Amino acid sequence: xTAPRLxxxxxxxxxxxxxxxxxxxxxxxxxxxxxxxxxxxRLIDGAAIYGNEVGLGEGLRAAPVARDEVFVxxxxxxxxxxxxxxxxxxxxxxxRIGLPSVDLMLIHWPCPExxxxxxxxxxxxxLRDEGKVTSIGVSNFRVADLEVIIGEKGVVPVLNQIxxxxxxxxxxxxxxxxxxxxxxxxxxxxxxxxxxxxxxIRAAAARVGxxxxxxxxxxHVQLGCSVIPRSTRAAGLAENxxxxxxALTEAEMAGIAKLETGERTGPDPAVFN
Ligand code: NDP
Numbered sequence: 474x475t476a477p478r479l480x481x482x483x484x485x486x487x488x489x490x491x492x493x494x495x496x497x498x499x500x501x502x503x504x505x506x507x508x509x510x511x512x513x514x515r516l517i518d519g520a521a522i523y524g525n526e527v528g529l530g531e532g533l534r535a536a537p538v539a540r541d542e543v544f545v546x547x548x549x550x551x552x553x554x555x556x557x558x559x560x561x562x563x564x565x566x567x568x569r570i571g572l573p574s575v576d577l578m579l580i581h582w583p584c585p586e587x588x589x590x591x592x593x594x595x596x597x598x599x600l601r602d603e604g605k606v607t608s609i610g611v612s613n614f615r616v617a618d619l620e621v622i623i624g625e626k627g628v629v630p631v632l633n634q635i636x637x638x639x640x641x642x643x644x645x646x647x648x649x650x651x652x653x654x655x656x657x658x659x660x661x662x663x664x665x666x667x668x669x670x671x672x673x674i675r676a677a678a679a680r681v682g683x684x685x686x687x688x689x690x691x692x693h694v695q696l697g698c699s700v701i702p703r704s705t706r707a708a709g710l711a712e713n714x715x716x717x718x719x720a721l722t723e724a725e726m727a728g729i730a731k732l733e734t735g736e737r738t739g740p741d742p743a744v745f746n
Pocket of ligand 1: 492493494495496518519581612613634635659660661662663664665684686687701702703704705706709712713739
């Protein structure tokens with residue numbers, strides 16, 4: 474099975490569903506990447522701060538899949554924001570992964586107190602124009618942050634990767650993204666399993682004969698989001714990709730919409746620096 478692709482606003486496209494590498498130990502990363510690609514995934518979500526870009530590259534080279542079939546994302550960490558340090562951080566990520574360029578480079582967090590995300594964004598635009606990265610986007614940006622970077626150069630990020638799960642549905646950001654042609658990509662899409670036992674999830678899972686995790690991933694897919702669940706288990710990877718053979722009804726989608734609590738599992742981008 475392979476996920477369908479979503480169009481990006483720069484003419485490229487991204488597989489809708491991929492797998493993430495946060496908290497995957499470096500010594501297991503090559504295996505997870507190899508197993509993920511063998512299972513049919515074509516999108517890998519990495520980051521410099523995850524400490525496993527070397528394993529990402531090893532897994533990529535070991536898998537029987539051509540490099541140009543795989544979409545690789547990585548991210549510039551907070552303390553590397555600013556022109557010179559971003560350029561250096563991108564070079565270091567490429568060297569660790571072992572690629573001449575990656576498909577998508579994100580600014581990991583806006584870090585408003587550092588006051589450098591606009592300079593970092595301009596640097597990513599230059600790196601894209603130089604061919605070091607194919608597409609550029611952001612992560613954890615709020616509407617106000619997006620307005621700043623779009624307003625400055627008129628270059629719209631292709632994607633904003635944000636915390637999104639049934640308890641934190643991000644309606645305002647999703648609407649802004651839709652208006653501006655930005656793909657919403659959901660991180661911690663399973664929400665630490667906190668909604669697995671909710672009636673709306675359990676009932677849908679029973680009806681379609683799938684797991685609560687698959688119902689939640691299907692909900693992301695039907696919202697039109699890109700989604701990057703993580704599993705270090707081959708069976709978990711396969712299960713999480715198997716969400717294209719069934720659909721949730723409008724009533725089931727509406728039932729999940731009511732699970733919003735506004736609770737984050739991760740930091741608040743307004744104060745995380
Ligand atoms: P997920 O929501 O993907 O959940 C991962 C956890 O759920 C693991 O403990 C995993 O355990 C378990 N799990 C996976 N599949 C299943 C399943 N089918 N049934 C039951 N349990 C399951 O969380 P993450 O926080 O890792 O988020 C996904 C990715 O998003 C990250 O890996 C990273 O790439 C990205 N991310 C980005 C952030 C950002 O700031 N931009 C912040 C956080 C994450 P097991 O391994 O045993 O399957």
